[in-house]
Amino acid sequence: MVNIRSLDPSASPLDYFGSELRRLREEAGLNQEQLGDIVFCTASLIGQIETAKKVPTREFSERLDAALLxxxxxxxxxxxxxxxxxxxxxxxxADMEAKATYISTYQSQLVYGLLQTEEYARAVLSVENPGRLDEMVAARMERQRILEREHPPVLCVVLDEAVLYREIGGAEVMRNQLAHLLGFLDDPWIQVQILPFETGQHSAMMGSFTLLRFDDDPDLFYAESYDSGHMTANPQVIRERSVGYARLQASALSREDSAALIERVMEERYGHQPGPAVA
Incomplete structure (x- = not known):
C-alpha cells in the first residue's frame, strides 16, 4: 500500500523535500510507481523520501527535476x-567553511574532509555512524561542492605523514585516496603538503585545526574534540595559530616533494596505482 503519512513541511528540510515531492508528483498526475519508472528507482524509494524516512541523493534530485520539469x-x-x-x-x-575564501588546515590523523574520496569517507564515518552511513557520506560529499565553484576557496592542507600510513578502509581505498590527493598537484587553488616524521616536534602538537579567512568577516579558528567543535574569532588565538600554521608550512615538504612522497607511499605500501607524473 502507498504510504500516505502526512508531513509537516516546516519540521525539517527533509520533511519539506518530501512534501514538495509528493505535491509535484501528484500535480503531474503520477503515482509513486510511475515516477519511480521515470527516474529509475522503486516506488518504495519514492514513498520513503516522500515520508522523510530516507534522505535523497543529489543525483536522485537532479533526475526528479528533469522528470517533473x-x-x-x-x-x-x-x-x-x-x-x-x-x-x-x-x-x-560547515556553514562558515562554505563561506570562506581561504581555508588553511593541519590534519594529524585523517585526510581533510574536503579532499576525501567517497570510499575513504565511508570507512571513516562507519566507525561512529553505522545506522546513518549513507546520509553522512552524502553530506560529506556535498561539502566538497564548494571546490567546484567558479570561484572556489583557496585551500591549503598540511597533512601529517602519519595520515599516509594510517590504513583507512583497506589498501585499495588508500590507493585511491592517495591518487586523489595527487590529482590536486596542478590545481591552482589547492595546495597539499606533507609534514614529515623527521620534523619531530612542531607547532601543532596539540592536534588538528583549521583557520578560515573571509572577504568581509573576521578570521575564525576551529578545532574539534570527540563530539564537539570549538570555533572562535578571538584575535589573539587567530594571531598565534596563524603564526603556528606558517611555521608548519615552512617545516612541511614542498608541494612537489609532498607529491613524490605520497606517490612513493602509494606504490610501496598499498600497491601501484597510476597517478600524475611527479617532476
Whole structure:
C-alpha cells in the first residue's frame, strides 16, 4: 500500500523535500510507481523520501527535476537536506567553511574532509555512524561542492605523514585516496603538503585545526574534540595559530616533494596505482 503519512513541511528540510515531492508528483498526475519508472528507482524509494524516512541523493534530485520539469527545485533543496544530516555541533562550522575564501588546515590523523574520496569517507564515518552511513557520506560529499565553484576557496592542507600510513578502509581505498590527493598537484587553488616524521616536534602538537579567512568577516579558528567543535574569532588565538600554521608550512615538504612522497607511499605500501607524473 502507498504510504500516505502526512508531513509537516516546516519540521525539517527533509520533511519539506518530501512534501514538495509528493505535491509535484501528484500535480503531474503520477503515482509513486510511475515516477519511480521515470527516474529509475522503486516506488518504495519514492514513498520513503516522500515520508522523510530516507534522505535523497543529489543525483536522485537532479533526475526528479528533469522528470517533473521543476526548474531545479529539488537540486536546490537537496543541499539544505544534506547539510541538515551533519551532526548538529558541526553544522555551524560547515556553514562558515562554505563561506570562506581561504581555508588553511593541519590534519594529524585523517585526510581533510574536503579532499576525501567517497570510499575513504565511508570507512571513516562507519566507525561512529553505522545506522546513518549513507546520509553522512552524502553530506560529506556535498561539502566538497564548494571546490567546484567558479570561484572556489583557496585551500591549503598540511597533512601529517602519519595520515599516509594510517590504513583507512583497506589498501585499495588508500590507493585511491592517495591518487586523489595527487590529482590536486596542478590545481591552482589547492595546495597539499606533507609534514614529515623527521620534523619531530612542531607547532601543532596539540592536534588538528583549521583557520578560515573571509572577504568581509573576521578570521575564525576551529578545532574539534570527540563530539564537539570549538570555533572562535578571538584575535589573539587567530594571531598565534596563524603564526603556528606558517611555521608548519615552512617545516612541511614542498608541494612537489609532498607529491613524490605520497606517490612513493602509494606504490610501496598499498600497491601501484597510476597517478600524475611527479617532476
Amino acid at each position: 521543476t526548474g531545479g527545485v529539488f537540486s536546490r533543496l537537496v543541499g539544505l537536506v544534506l547539510k541538515s544530516q551533519l551532526p548538529t555541533w558541526f553544522q555551524p562550522y
